[in-house]
Amino acid sequence: xxxxxxxxxxxxxxxxxxxxxxxxxxxxxxxxxxxxxxxxxxxxxxxxxxxxxxxxxxxxxxxxxxxxxxxxxxxxxxxxxxxxxxxxxxxxxxxxxxxxxxxxxxxxxxxxxxxxxxxxxxxxxxxxxxxxxxxxxxxxxxxxxxxxxxxxx
Numbered sequence: 001x002x003x004x005x006x007x008x009x010x011x012x013x014x015x016x017x018x019x020x021x022x023x024x025x026x027x028x029x030x031x032x033x034x035x036x037x038x039x040x041x042x043x044x045x046x047x048x049x050x051x052x053x054x055x056x057x058x059x060x061x062x063x064x065x066x067x068x069x070x071x072x073x074x075x076x077x078x079x080x081x082x083x084x085x086x087x088x089x090x091x092x093x094x095x096x097x098x099x100x101x102x103x104x105x106x107x108x109x110x111x112x113x114x115x116x117x118x119x120x121x122x123x124x125x126x127x128x129x130x131x132x133x134x135x136x137x138x139x140x141x142x143x144x145x146x147x148x149x150x151x152x153x
Contacts, residue, residue, distance in 0.1 A: 002104055005129060009120040010102035014070065014092040017078045022092055028124045032065040034148060035118040037105050041073045041081035049138045054087040056141045063152045070094050072112045117144060119151050127151045
C-alpha cells in the first residue's frame with residue numbers, strides 16, 4: 001500500500017528496548033510521533049544517525065513529539081547497540097517486518113527496512129513523510145527538528 005500525506009498512519013505493536021510494547025495508536029490524541037525507520041544497527045550511517053538522535057532526543061519533547069526509531073534488528077541487538085554507543089533513547093524492534101511492510105519500506109536485497117521518516121499528528125494522520133533514495137543517506141536531526149517545528153506550528 002503506497003502511503004501519502006493525509007492518510008491514517010498504519011498501526012503497529014513493536015517491542016522496545018525499555019521492555020515494553022509500543023502501539024502507535026496509543027499516541028493518538030496525546031502526542032505527535034516521528035517514526036524513523038532505519039536499516040540496521042551497527043552500520044555507519046545508522047550508528048551516526050542514532051548517536052545524533054541520542055544527543056538531541058529530548059529537544060523533540062518541546063514540540064510534544066515522541067521519536068520512535070525502528071529497525072528490523074532484534075531487541076537484543078538493539079540493546080547491545082544502545083549500550084555500545086551509550087544511547088539515551090530506546091529503539092523499536094520490527095523483527096517480523098510487520099511495520100516495515102505496512103509502511104511499504106521492505107528492502108528485499110538486505111531483508112531490512114529502507115530509511116524513512118513519517119511525522120504523525122495527534123490525530124493519527126501522516127503530516128509529512130520522506131523515504132531516502134539510498135540506504136546510506138540520512139536526514140540530520142536539525143532537518144527533522146525543522147520539519148517537526150513547521151508541522152506543529
